[in-house]
Amino acid sequence: MFSWFPRVRCALMPVVLFAAWSESALAQQNQRTSSANAVPRAADGKPNLQGIWQVRGQAAYDLQDHAASKGIPAGKGVVEGGQIPYQPWAVAKRQENFAKRQTADPLGKCYFPGVPRIMYLEYPFQIFQTPEHIALTFTWSQVYRLIYTNGKAAPHEGIESWMGYSRGRWEGDTLVVQVADQNDKTWFDMAGNFHGDALKVAERYTMLDADTIQYEATLQDPKVFTKPWKISMPLVRQKNMDRIVEFQCQAEAEELSGAFERDPRTWYPKPGSPPSPLGKPAEMPPSGALPAVKTGTICAGRPTGNRI
16 A cells, blocks of 8 residues: 555655755855955954945935936936935025036035045045054045044044044944034035035945945934935945055146146056157147146046056
């Protein structure tokens, strides 16, 4: 009556063995993947943020969802909920800024970008890390940030400046940074999104894997916004660079406008063009041969050349 049972049992054994083998293979694959994506650690056990990074996305143009317009390509926003919660008067001011963005953007005048804007400009930046400090150095005009993680007050704390002061602490594996004392002269992007002098920024840096940092910033300013709001975006490790290069906004603008003659010994043309031979300045465009610079179009975009 039960003569079929042994045959069924024998038939099931290969299936069981295959399932066991598949589970083992999957576990090994997951282990290899986990090892490849493991978060690097510093000597004190904290995530090692050191390296060269660059934002992925177009937040520099407009933090909110936006259609293409003059000087601003279409792009997806990074604001949680989609819209910045402006007070009614601030909505009108933002619209005014947008209309005048070609000449009114502070970055177009080579002023410091402020925080968080410096973090998502389309330029690489480098992070250095010690147990007491995190230093960030930026391609754009050699701006730097020094984040104190030792619990001590930063020098000149309480004095208003373009970049404010930054104090950090670790919450588990996330670096949390409080930024205060920024002036009200910077914008968040090229679209005219702005803030007042009561701006407070809370940044969070979380390594998702060896090559990705998830950057978040919560912004509040009761003089301009109805409530705090948050942005988030990935920062990606740049493996093809061993150092960041210079992009001096004011010098680039002056050279492009023909304010002084470019020196072939320190100037490289656009990527893909060979450097000019030493001692042959005649091969460089003469002073005045280049078009005059338009305010707001040079320093807010990508670098056109590198000084060394």
